[in-house]
Amino acid sequence: MVMNKGIGLRAMGRKEPTRRSVIAGCAAAALTMLAPTNLMAQEWxxxxxxxxxxxxxxxxxxxxxxxxxxxxxxxxxxxxxxxxxxxxxxxxxxxxxxxxxxxxxxxxxxxxxxxxxxxxxxxxxxxxxxxxxxxxSIDYAGLSVQADAKWKTLAEFLDDAKASPGTITVGNGSQGGSFHMLARNLEEAAGVQVKHVPFDGGPAAIVQLLGGHIDSTINGITETLPYIQSGQLRMLAVSGPKRYPELPDVPTSGELGYPLDIAxxxxxxxxxxxxxxxxxxxxxxxxxxxxxxxxxxxxxxxxxxxxxxxxxxxxxxxxxxxxxxxxxx
Amino acid sequence: MTDALTNLMNGFGHALTLDALLFCLIGVTIGTLVGVLPGIGTLAAISLILPLTYYVEPLLALIMLSGIFYGTQYGGSITAILLNLPGEPSTAITCLDAHPMAKKGRAGAALFIAAIASFVGGSLALVLLICFTPYLAGLALQFSSADYFALILFCLIGASMLGLGSPLKGFCMVAIGLLIGMVGTDVTTGQARFTLGIPSLLDGIDLTAMLMGLFGVSEVVSTYLNDDDTPPPKNVTLRSLIPTRQEAREAAMPTLRGSGLGSFIGLLPGMGATLGTFLAYSFEKRISSHPEKFGKGTIEGIAAPEACNNATVQASFIPMLGIGIPSGAVMAVLMGAMMVHGIQPGPLMMIQHPDVFWGVVASMWVGNVMLLILNIPLIGLWVRLLSVPSSILSPVVLLMLCIGVYSVNNNVFDIYTMMIFGVIGYICTSFGYSSALLILGVILSPILEEHLRRSLLISNGDYFVFLQGPISATFIVMSVLVLALSLRGGVSAMILKRRNARIIDE
The missing domain is CATH 3.40.190.150 (Bordetella uptake gene, domain 1)
Structure with missing residues (x-):
């Protein structure tokens, strides 16, 4: 579809080359090599x-x-x-x-x-x-657990993480990816330690959470939304400055005292x-x-x-x- | 059940409109072509066509894109049979028996069996898809990383021990494949491994390029070196195209078993069609009364993997549509296509967009019928391809391979990869080592490692995690049994040899 818009290119009009313009052109080309910025900007x-x-x-x-x-x-x-x-x-x-x-x-x-x-x-x-x-665009993420998990709020989740450091598993989309970094960010902010479990992409982590093989996942809100709506998962908090419009009851981590700025x-x-x-x-x-x-x-x-x-x-x-x-x- | 039937009727209502039929036909035709053209994989084709569908109604777009997906599986077997050139990794195993059969002048029959087996496999998996999607989708959730690891381990051992030629050689190839599969970014730590500082290797060695090298280029090399311009069958009679009654009878049960296995593998996200085809093949060889004929052109060796292959592809729609989990890269792109149209695949899809869900499902069956109608009459034409002298065919194939491999990522590095693996493939085949097992190792290596390390991470390094779950324990026990069986076979063969040697000595 993009291809069809090429007509404008020809309409830009090209002058017939004269000897002078050719010489000028060569000079310009030489100049271009020295100072590329000015001349090109004009014809862009x-x-x-x-x-x-x-x-x-x-x-x-x-x-x-x-x-x-x-x-x-x-x-x-x-x-x-x-x-x-x-x-x-x-x-x-x-x-x-x-x-x-x-x-x-x-x-x-x-x-x-x-x-x-x-x-x-x-x-x-x-x-x-x-x-x-x-x-x-900036997309924020959410921390989700199974709907029947014992954690009803982020505070409960973090309390448990503090009580037994490095045991609660948090699935992410990839090592060093934004969901993993967000989990690290939360660890830093709340002074807790969790066990990071990397997956090959966010959706894979969601499946393993649905099957109960991990405790929680930090994942894209859009990707998790259907499972929140179907009642299989519960989202404890979202990152970012404001609540997600389709999940008005889920607080932001900032409201709960942990402003996270990774997205x-x-x-x-x-x-x-x-x-x-x-x-x-x-x-x-x-x-x-x-x-x-x-x-x-x-x-x-x-x-x-x-x-x-x-x-x-x-x-x-x-x-x-x-x-x-x-x-x- | 009656619900499903009413819904399916509605689905056929959507799938049999003129528009839907047209898009389905376009899809399966493109799919067949892509499958036939070596080098251009399913993923590349769907990715290239995806942007064009942004402007079409979602149902039609999906019908066409899924048509391309399963269409390639039909097309891929055509070149596998005729030129020993698998269009897709999942047809690699078909080459083993189909190509020898083609060399014996039975290419038509091989194509015929492949098409029928594909159709049966696809249709059976569709029945599963129609009746059980809501129930089966949950099956994938039951599998933890430990279970996946055990399953993959079982497949690897099964394929290398039972399948192709000497178990020791098979084991070597799988092991080397596993090592090659480690090139790239480590999923668990994100570190680059064995990449030699080449950015193109960060995602691992490109699978398509490798496949095309191991099979396509090495076949070209061996045709050139061996110069065996066996005169192709001159007159292609209708009789030579149709399988004999005995061939048809021999193909029946393997087709059904292959379909069943494929349907199961398709349910599990990330497993892919290739794994199932290897299992189906080794299983048939194991239970066959004439295992020595495998690899020399036996009909069971074609029917089982082909049926399995298509069943997997159809069944892999179940986790995608049912729980919104893509079972592979192609499915991920299809999911992307659905999301562009505002349809989120997953548990709510059947409720929110029943027309799309059932329309696509019904169209798949329509598409399978179309493929059958499209493929059977073309068999005669395809077989004539063999009468092109190899001095003309080989360079053309090589050129197509280069273009195809380059077009996937627009990366020249992939062409080098293909050439290198062409040489490796030729050497392996010359010494009786199976390139197909190498590919299997490479494909499964990253997922095997990922699941192994993830389950150990979760279990705090406790290896007993693999024996604790019922699913993983079953697969581990089965792996040990298969290993023990083939070891016993090997040991008794060795004892026999020694005894014979001693008798001769005395």
């Missing part, structure tokens, strides 16, 4: 834009990227193509975004893995190697040396997209919580996140 976007998704098609990040690509291509009048570069838990894609030509024609989706993969030592690239463009977030980034004017332009475009009805509808379907931040806010957020992660890693 001059060709289709690539939006690199470091994850496989069909997942939440991919769906978000495709919805964004639709909105951006409407605004820029050039096709914005989603390119999936899955591998290494995002590392392959991140490396590709980082090393792309910084001419404003390559964007990419950034996730918490740019911080965690770096801290884990599997990726040299850090969040500082990107030009942060905008934050798009599954998705933002847009570009190669570090991209001209700042282009970054600003895209950041504005993402802001417009984040308010578009079609985009919001698509996000609602996948259960993503849209939260826009501009380039500098996003940059601050990243720095703050790294601080938090460093503490609990």
């Amino acid at each position: 976007p001059s060709r289709p834009i690539e939006l690199v998704v470091p994850f496989a098609p069909g997942g939440g990040t991919d769906l978000l990227a495709r919805a964004l690509a639709d909105e951006l291509s409407k605004q820029f009048k050039v096709p914005v193509q989603v390119v999936n570069r899955a591998g290494g838990g995002g590392v392959v894609g991140f490396e590709e975004i980082k090393s792309a030509k910084p001419d404003g024609h390559t964007l990419g989706i950034l996730t918490a893995q740019i911080i965690t993969a770096n801290l884990r030592g599997v990726m040299q690239t850090s969040y500082k190697d990107f030009a942060p463009v905008a934050m798009l 599954t977030w998705r933002g847009v980034g570009m190669p570090k040396d991209t001209p700042p004017e282009i970054v600003a332009k895209i950041s504005d475009a993402v802001a417009t997209a984040a308010k578009a009805d079609t985009f919001l509808a698509a996000m609602k379907k996948i259960g993503a919580n849209v939260e826009y931040m501009n380039s500098s806010e996003f940059s601050e957020y990243l720095a703050k996140q790294e601080e938090i992660y460093k503490k609990i890693f």
